[in-house]
Amino acid sequence: MIQTKDDFFALVNEIQSSAYYKEPLAFGIARVDRGQKNPEKILQATFPFINWKENYGSAAIFQKALHETGKLLNDESEAVYDVTKNFVAEALSYCNPWIEEAIGDAHKNVQVIKYLSTLDEEELANFKIVFLFEDAAPKSVEAVYLKLYALSTGKAALRSVNLNGAFGILHNVAWSGTTPIELDWLRENELELKMSGQYPVIDSVDKFPRxxxxxxxxxxxxxxxxxxxxxxxxxxxxxxxxxxxxxxxxxxxxxxxxxxxxxxxxxxxxxxxxxxxxxxxxxxxxxxxxxxxxxxxxxxxxxxxxxxxxxxxxxxxxxxxxxxxxxxxxxxxxxxxxxxxxxxxxxxxxxxxxxxxxxxxxxxxxxxxxxxxxxxxxxxxxxxxxxxxxxxx
Amino acid sequence: MIQTKDDFFALVNEIQSSAYYKEPLAFGIARVDRGQKNPEKILQATFPFINWKENYGSAAIFQKALHETGKLLNDESEAVYDVTKNFVAEALSYCNPWIEEAIGDAHKNVQVIKYLSTLDEEELANFKIVFLFEDAAPKSVEAVYLKLYALSTGKAALRSVNLNGAFGILHNVAWSGTTPIELDWLRENELELKMSGQYPVIDSVDKFPRxxxxxxxxxxxxxxxxxxxxxxxxxxxxxxxxxxxxxxxxxxxxxxxxxxxxxxxxxxxxxxxxxxxxxxxxxxxxxxxxxxxxxxxxxxxxxxxxxxxxxxxxxxxxxxxxxxxxxxxxxxxxxxxxxxxxxxxxxxxxxxxxxxxxxxxxxxxxxxxxxxxxxxxxxxxxxxxxxxxxxxx
Amino acid sequence: MIQTKDDFFALVNEIQSSAYYKEPLAFGIARVDRGQKNPEKILQATFPFINWKENYGSAAIFQKALHETGKLLNDESEAVYDVTKNFVAEALSYCNPWIEEAIGDAHKNVQVIKYLSTLDEEELANFKIVFLFEDAAPKSVEAVYLKLYALSTGKAALRSVNLNGAFGILHNVAWSGTTPIELDWLRENELELKMSGQYPVIDSVDKFPRxxxxxxxxxxxxxxxxxxxxxxxxxxxxxxxxxxxxxxxxxxxxxxxxxxxxxxxxxxxxxxxxxxxxxxxxxxxxxxxxxxxxxxxxxxxxxxxxxxxxxxxxxxxxxxxxxxxxxxxxxxxxxxxxxxxxxxxxxxxxxxxxxxxxxxxxxxxxxxxxxxxxxxxxxxxxxxxxxxxxxxx
Known part of the structure; x- marks a missing residue:
């Protein structure tokens, strides 16, 4: 476990000169909504906080934690990883000197790790860690969302982000409040939902959330x-x-x-x-x-x-x-x-x-x-x- | 209880040549929302599935079940019946050969009966069986909804359905999500709802749902x-x-x-x-x-x-x-x-x-x-x- | 406790000729939504009923109850008071002859007092009594809402009410159904709300409700x-x-x-x-x-x-x-x-x-x-x- 901020900075330096490290354009940890029918289908990614050309220390820490847990794969324009208990434990041990002051607006990435450390493996299955290494056409739902966040938070200028093919990547879903619902799941359950008076309130059907x-x-x-x-x-x-x-x-x-x-x-x-x-x-x-x-x-x-x-x-x-x-x-x-x-x-x-x-x-x-x-x-x-x-x- | 599909088809033939049978233009079983103040007022009819110039076997079965339970009355352009335990039991006994394979997209009418057979009399009071025998001006809320479903599911072509007078038949209600609320009930309970912080979220006030x-x-x-x-x-x-x-x-x-x-x-x-x-x-x-x-x-x-x-x-x-x-x-x-x-x-x-x-x-x-x-x-x-x-x- | 209607009218006459009484343009008792972060900030006022150039008897009773509980302050164009247990008890004792017939559309102000008398001190903290003495520029959120109600209920004609400065008085909030949420509170809790999947459905961000x-x-x-x-x-x-x-x-x-x-x-x-x-x-x-x-x-x-x-x-x-x-x-x-x-x-x-x-x-x-x-x-x-x-x- 890293004990001091100096040790932390030293560690970050070490990571950044290691072979596996790759400086990201953007990264963040998202809670994802999975398909009701097909849980491998990601319907939405919700970022409590995104990093856009910033916070390379956290990026390094996250990459080391992925590397140590045997998952790092930085050879594409983007990468999306599961968040595991081991990853969280590793990341937390590196962030240690910042834990106490990670409140309010300070050290949001550390706050995310702190929060994740309170969850069990089953709950962690709802989270993904996402890296963009260059502004290529996005290949995953998570990458599209990270770019949409960059635009909507104002961290990236309008028209400055490559969203080619985003329409093809996002799934068209029914939105009920903040929850995306697979249309196929809705079809399969229509009869029972309607007969039982439990049919959800649908606010929109779209690939994009509001x-x-x-x-x-x-x-x-x-x-x-x-x-x-x-x-x-x-x-x-x-x-x-x-x-x-x-x-x-x-x-x-x-x-x-x-x-x-x-x-x-x-x-x-x-x-x-x-x-x-x-x-x-x-x-x-x-x-x-x-x-x-x-x-x-x-x-x-x-x-x-x-x-x-x-x-x-x-x-x-x-x-x-x-x-x-x-x-x-x-x-x-x-x-x-x-x-x-x-x-x-x-x-x-x-x-x-x-x-x-x-x-x-x-x-x-x-x-x-x-x-x-x-x-x-x-x-x-x-x-x-x-x-x-x-x-x- | 009907045991084989052949027996079922024979029964349908028998019904269809009986005096009480009348071939419908459309039919279906709907869950209805009743007035909070006046439960006899039907505010909305939700069909898990509608039949439009199709599935005459199910129509025959339903008519026989209504006939046997002493309710059939097919002399108008449309008919709306309560769904009783006896009706469901009769219908279920005729559908018996199809019960097992009635899942997914197959035999939706049988699925509806199967579902209804799990409900008690009080729960059944929320359901109606609706028949249209000709495309006359609708006379009931349920008939209007059946026609709206025919249009919206694409089973009937636009402009092909007689909706004359529909505005006069539907009630103007406050919609809170999927729930229609009588305006008069809202008025009578406004004071208590507001004082207790329970006033419902009203999305629209209209005769038609979304x-x-x-x-x-x-x-x-x-x-x-x-x-x-x-x-x-x-x-x-x-x-x-x-x-x-x-x-x-x-x-x-x-x-x-x-x-x-x-x-x-x-x-x-x-x-x-x-x-x-x-x-x-x-x-x-x-x-x-x-x-x-x-x-x-x-x-x-x-x-x-x-x-x-x-x-x-x-x-x-x-x-x-x-x-x-x-x-x-x-x-x-x-x-x-x-x-x-x-x-x-x-x-x-x-x-x-x-x-x-x-x-x-x-x-x-x-x-x-x-x-x-x-x-x-x-x-x-x-x-x-x-x-x-x-x-x- | 006032026992007869004659005693009630006599009391009202007495109040109306007293030094502390001031005839209001409008008044009412509102349930208020307070800031999640700053409870002193009033985000919304919900009136079950408003009085606009009418019901001066109730106005008198309310002013006496405020006077007796040491709170009356009628020297401004408007006044907003906390609703206390003592105030409610006083008001209830004066309204006594009307209590029984205060149902449905009759004696709405008495109904409000009756309802308040069932609440404890903590619950009463969500209520305010509001008086407008002249149609000056509003000074409080509650006064703005009382005027908006006057317009929307049709008790005051369009363009007849002074709303100067209303935009400066109302807070810009996120509306989730009927609940206003402070934007700052949302910011402070964004990370936890999003990580836990509890982020609220936001329908609008505005100073005005719907x-x-x-x-x-x-x-x-x-x-x-x-x-x-x-x-x-x-x-x-x-x-x-x-x-x-x-x-x-x-x-x-x-x-x-x-x-x-x-x-x-x-x-x-x-x-x-x-x-x-x-x-x-x-x-x-x-x-x-x-x-x-x-x-x-x-x-x-x-x-x-x-x-x-x-x-x-x-x-x-x-x-x-x-x-x-x-x-x-x-x-x-x-x-x-x-x-x-x-x-x-x-x-x-x-x-x-x-x-x-x-x-x-x-x-x-x-x-x-x-x-x-x-x-x-x-x-x-x-x-x-x-x-x-x-x-x-």
Whole structure:
């Protein structure tokens, strides 16, 4: 058993220069939900805490404990191990100098080991230790969840994580509160469950859980309906998600306080101070756009029931009810052209009467409107400042 | 007690040629939820299994058991009976040759009887046996539920079932998970429930339960929010219902894999491969249209926040944010007229510059747009192929 | 102990002329949810019954009981007191003549006292007695809830109650069914809750609870998704709230049977017989408008995905998919001008070809459309009658 912190650091150094050690991109210990019918099927992984490019001391300790118990196998892009009594005992003996101060926010990995040390072998069967060594396409449910946690906790930036093939790895299950249920198990037991009045309350059927099932938002963040935010979304502090037509998909979200009453589709990102109006749609890469992820800058206003299919810079306004798509043609006056150029010095397009949406992508200070007397779509230099209601964010 | 399968078949033949037997359109045994205040009020009927134009052997057996126990009354379009110990004993004695093999997917009606045979009289009071003899307007809560099950299990086609007056028959109740609660009971007990901290969690107040409360969808079907699909809807395998602005009412739904991010109103039907974009509205017969149910064909794209008030054929596109209504006038060029005629050989309208929406109803290969420079609504021959993201369906 | 009703009335008279008595605007006794971490933090107040400009006899009795137990302090705009065993005993002794007949709908305040008299001191710690003496900005969570109840029970008219600063007073909490949970408590216990599989189901994170958590709607009112209506909303009998893109914020709602498939933002009010179509947005004062609350009159139709940013009179139609904003210019023919003037005799604008939305605010019988051949926004005298489907309301 390691007795002092110095000994601990020495041990970590020793491990890190050993042949078996491999520095992880991320790691964590998860409680898993297994299939009711097929217990080898992992339906969900719940991490009390994840490590993302950090806490390499704990990583070393965990790898040594796996190595000592004869399980370490670090030659893939990721690895998932059972948590055994021996592993826990080993890890605990190395963590010993930190045990006492591992409370509250301090030494979360040690807290996890401490907790696991109170469990018996049967209870430990619900836990897995997960390592990602590189950001490759995930190969296990546990790896997908670790990446979704990285996004939703904000430890990894939106769009920065490789989730290729995640849809194929996750199982489509019925969610009853926090519990995933295999659809096949439900089918096999439907008759008895219904006859006995024990049929479970099903909240959704999906491959992904809900964000609020795993993530505690900041004190000034509001999500009025848990169904509206998928796990893997990222919500910066001060974001409000209203329950009307809103939705935030995984790998999408906000970078600061944002009012969300519309849809932020997969891989779309909205900057601070922006207002996604009621029913406004930001098109995503999974369906709707040609595959280019859309960023909305800061202090933008997407009016109620508008549709935005191009990236916007800062301070843009899309009027209520209109669609700004890549192919939409917008009339621009010469005077507005000059002002828009001034607001976007890097923009070097020549003046012309009509610009397509895709030619205006990413510019700041634009105001998109439909002329109510002619029906023509127009773009102006915006002269309104968008400000969120401070009471609400 | 019937001993052999041959004896069973002989018995069924005998019953079917007897005077009391009447071939049913549908039948099943349901567990019912009774009013907390008025137990005679049936609030919900949960069928572990329904029979729709099938399993006439079981129907015969059940009718004989009812006849023998002095209850059969088949002179109306439907009949609902209490399930008694005697009925169960009779039915069980006829089913005897099938008892052993009635497991899994086999002989569900026998499984139901087997289960009921383990219950005492008090527990049996929660069950009803329901017969529909013709597709008349339903007269009981149980009959309405049997028809909703027929739609939602896909045993009956959408719009094929007579549900006239169903709104008047179902009771408006508070739903707490799978439990319906009489509003009057809640009122009478509000004070005590609130004072004691026992006030129930109310998920909705409606005459209809949620689809997922009764139906297990296919493995590749997703419903991200149970509130979005009403019981009586029909979702073909591979359909995804997102949680933003989507909704599928009863007697509405999909005929194949469909991405649903918008509203499929009552009696609207969407064909396979189509994409109902975020916030897109398909108008329904209950409010919004003049009463003609709308079908959307295969591989159509209804853009985000579009509104569709006419039926569409296959391969149509409605651009984001526009409304295609019966009275909307669309400009069509002569060249597009020729191409649209070619794609729709049965269409024999003369060429003209402007067609109203209702004149284009049901045609395939149309692309509806609003010209962004003139504001004019136009219809083209579509030249894009709509394809769902295979990973998602 | 008061023995007769005459003695009771005499006592009330005596109290009401005493120096310590102050006539309240509103009062009630609430069960409160306290912070898991900080029990002094009130997270929610649940009123079995509220008094709003009524039941001054009970108010007098309660004030005397507070006075006698040395707690009365009526010098602020509101007061919140602990409920003690002594207070309950005093109040009960004054109410004595009514105890027996205090059942069902009769003498709800006496019923509350009767119930409290069965509790011990520890249980009483979950209750507060709340008085509002004037409609000032609320200072306590309990006062905010009392006002939200006044709105949601319909005892106070929408927009008639001072809720200034309410957002600052309510705590942002995680809601698990009817239970509010401090976010900080959740953070502190996240590791253990997740490791033990006891992490709660979180339905929302918000300062406000849901309407259906506190209010029992009328028998012919439907709310298909509890997440769609915030506490503090007001729904007249016969209102239906569909689960698609709809939402009703606090201090907003309906004045009669209304079909709600769209958003009724904070302080917006919709008159009887109106239809807020799928995805339709009525802009609110918190974000979207310049701060003028919007009223929609009776028998109006807001088409699917329309946006309404001006008040409307009776019998108006906003076509599907269009936006009627303060600055939108609408063409009006002279013939329609005459008919609109006839329908709105108080309107005395001179004729002109184009009216801005704000110039048409509050007029009845308007039909707003976008001309599909020219893209021009136009306003007509409406000639269709809007009627809700009687079966549905």
């Amino acid at each position: 964000f609020l099932q795993h993530i505690i938002p900041a004190d000034n963040t509001r999500i009025l309906d848990a169904a509206k935010v998928r796990m893997g979304a990222q919500l910066a502090a001060g974001t409000t998600v209203m329950p009307g037509a809103s939705y935030i998909n995984f790998n999408a979200g906000t970078l600061g306080p944002v009012m969300v009453e519309g849809r932020i589709s997969s891989s779309a990102v909205v900057g601070k101070g922006s207002d996604v109006g009621g029913g406004a749609s930001i098109l995503g890469v999974l369906s709707g756009t040609s595959g280019n992820p859309i960023s909305i800058g800061e202090n933008c206003l997407l009016g109620a029931n508008s549709v935005t299919g191009i990236p916007l810079g800062n301070g843009c306004i899309v009027d209520a009810g209109i669609a700004v798509l890549e192919g939409t043609k917008f009339f621009m006056s010469e005077a507005d052209y000059e002002k828009i150029k001034e607001a976007n010095p890097e923009w070097n397009a020549e003046y012309k009467e009509f610009f397509k949406g895709r030619e205006l992508a990413g510019l700041s200070g634009l105001h998109f409107r439909q002329d109510s007397t002619s029906g023509q779509m127009k773009v102006f230099r915006s002269n309104k400042e968008v400000k969120l209601n401070e009471e609400l964010h | 689809f997922l409360q009764h139906i297990i969808p296919a493995d590749n079907t997703r419903i991200l929010d149970a509130a979005k699909v009403r019981m009586g809807a029909q979702l073909a395998a591979g359909t995804t219902v997102m949680p933003g602005a989507s909704y599928i009412n009863f007697n509405a739904g999909t005929l194949g894999p469909v991405m649903v991010e918008g509203r499929i109103s009552s009696s609207a039907v969407v064909g396979k491969g189509s994409d109902v974009g975020g916030g897109a509205s398909i108008l329904g017969v209950l409010s919004g249209t003049s009463g003609n149910p709308i079908s959307i064909g295969e591989n159509c794209l209804l853009g985000a926040n579009s509104v569709t008030g006419i039926p569409l054929g296959n391969g149509c596109i409605v651009d984001a944010g526009i409304a295609v209504l019966e009275g909307t006038k669309f400009f069509m060029s002569e060249a597009d007229y020729e191409k649209i005629k070619e794609a729709n050989p049965e269409w024999n309208a003369e060429y003209k510059e402007f067609f109203k929406g209702r004149e284009l109803a049901g045609l395939s290969g149309l692309h509806f747009r609003q010209d962004s420079t003139s504001g004019q609504m136009k219809v083209f021959r579509s030249n894009k192929e709509v394809k769902l993201n295979e990973e998602l369906h | 309407f259906l958590q506190h209010i029992i709607p009328a028998d012919n009112t439907r709310i298909l998704d509890a997440a769609k209506v915030r506490m503090g909303a007001q729904l007249a009998a016969g209102t239906t709230v569909m689960p698609g893109a709809s939402y009703i914020n606090f201090n907003a709602g309906t004045l009669g049977p209304v079909m709600v498939e769209g958003r009724i933002s904070s302080s917006a009010v919709v008159g009887k017989g109106s239809d807020v179509g799928g995805g339709a947005s009525i802009l609110g004062v918190l974000s979207g408008t310049s701060g003028n609350p919007i009223s929609i009159g009776e028998n109006c139709l807001l088409g699917a995905n329309s946006v309404t940013g001006i008040p409307l009179g009776n019998g108006c139609i906003v076509d599907a998919g269009i936006a009627v904003l303060e600055g939108t210019k609408f063409f009006m023919s002279e013939a329609d001008y005459e008919k609109i003037k006839e329908a709105n005799p108080e309107w005395n604008a001179e004729y002109k070809e184009f009216f801005k939305g704000r110039e048409l605010a509050g007029l009845s019988g308007l039909h707003f459309r976008q001309d599909s051949t020219s893209g021009q926004m136009k306003v007509f005298r409406s000639n269709k009658e809007v009627k809700l489907n009687e079966e549905l309301h």
